[in-house]
Amino acid sequence: MSIIKRFLSVFIVCLMQIQIAHAALEIVITEGTNSARPVAVVPFKWLGVQPKPKDMTDFASVIADDLRNSGRFSPLERSLMPQTPATESAVDYAAWKETGVEAIVIGTIKPLQDGRLQIHFQLINVLSGFKNQTPQKIDEQLVKNNDHIKLNLKGDFSTRRPRHISHRLSDYIFENLTGTRGAFLTRIAYVAINYDDKYPYKLLISDYDGMNQHILFRSTEPVMSPSWDPTGKKLAYMSMEDKKHEIWIYDLITQKRELIEPYKGSNIFPVFSPDGSKLSMVLSKSGQADVYVYDLKTKKLDRLTKNRGIDTEATWAPDGKSIVFTSERGGRPQIYQINLESKKIKRLTFEGNANLNPSISPDGKNLVMVSLQKGKYSITKQDLSDGYVQKLTNGRLDKSPSIAPNGSMVIYSTVVKGKQVLSLVSMDGRFKAVLPASDGEVKAPAWSPFLTSKKN
Structure with missing residues (x-):
């Protein structure tokens, strides 16, 4: 035969x-994380008047898993995060720089009256953000450089497929950091x-x-x-x-x-x-x-x-x-x-x-x-x-x-x-x-x- x-x-x-x-x-990583780039995905802040539903998908956790599963990134454990900022202005760049992470993802979740969720997330380069804290003098004016904010996106999403939302956000982040389109969705x-x-x-x-x-x-x-x-x-x-x-x-x-x-x-x-x-x-x-x-x-x-x-x-x-x-x-x-x-x-x-x-x-x-x-x-x-x-x-x-x-x-x-x-x-x-x-x-x-x- x-x-x-x-x-x-x-x-x-x-x-x-x-x-x-x-x-x-269930994906179980067996080899190849030593060369992964360090990043952090901070838990997204809930902006609703009522408490966040207990069964709601943890968007940040899914994004972190996606980046880890790609083999290209090593997300920081939450217990090691120096803070959990929801906005760029709240980021302590010195503290994040000490962790050694290259970039952080932060975001907010706002429930809308029609049942959808408005998600606002940002991808921030930590080292550039640390350098940009001091405004630069341009044409006799002090100007703050925001080029450390690599992504700043906001969108309204249906709650029917919460993991799909997370995978879509992961695709945006992966492409920005690598230049290659993400394949999480x-x-x-x-x-x-x-x-x-x-x-x-x-x-x-x-x-x-x-x-x-x-x-x-x-x-x-x-x-x-x-x-x-x-x-x-x-x-x-x-x-x-x-x-x-x-x-x-x-x-x-x-x-x-x-x-x-x-x-x-x-x-x-x-x-x-x-x-x-x-x-x-x-x-x-x-x-x-x-x-x-x-x-x-x-x-x-x-x-x-x-x-x-x-x-x-x-x-x-x-x-x-x-x-x-x-x-x-x-x-x-x-x-x-x-x-x-x-x-x-x-x-x-x-x-x-x-x-x-x-x-x-x-x-x-x-x-x-x-x-x-x-x-x-x-x-x-x-x-x-x-x-x-x-x-x-x-x-x-x-x-x-x-x-x-x-x-x-x-x-x-x-x-x-x-x-x-x-x-x-x-x-x-x-x-x-x-x-x-x-x-x-x-x-x-x-x-x-x-x-x-x-x-x-």
């Missing part, structure tokens, strides 16, 4: 109404397994951090390969509920699904094109697994590969002009790329015993994949310009990598203490975290696109 056949499996899925799952994932889709349940296999979605978990499907048989459309409103997946390998699309808004015309043999690995108009998929309608593209509007099917070896695990380049896939045409599994206009195919990987599960980073510069070396499957990254390969993880059975929409993180499936869990690794390999399920096992993660437009 080939490496690809041993590595892959096919599954059955059963649909049910969306329901909230009781168990959630995103979701992940994944498969959960609990053999003690009546329906042991479930397809779920959650926030990127495992919170707000919802079950989309449950089944007596396994679920496979969820894939997001570019709007974050639909998921494609593979099902065998009709005793066939079939591809379905599930609409998260309408909670309805659509069957993609099934073909003879296996219909697996559906992946939306960057513009959402097509699906790449792997079909065995001609006897061997090959890569196809299906036009969702015209229903036209275009065969891309025709080879004696297995061609599988196809996914799109960010520009939509090519597709990368795993193939055994060279004897062992390696990654290839096909130009959709010329149909020319080139081999991308040469190192290691085998390379599988390809994904290209959002900027198009790196190939992330699963590499087999000395009997171990690990996540690696290859620079597409010079071919340099970097090993990102050190597990024995790491697989199914999915890249965050800002290209900063990779979520993947691995095995810890005999159980399948999800893990995170930064694109430079320094930061690592695990997301164990509180109940059962989890696998096959897919990171969503950004859920808000850049201007929002």
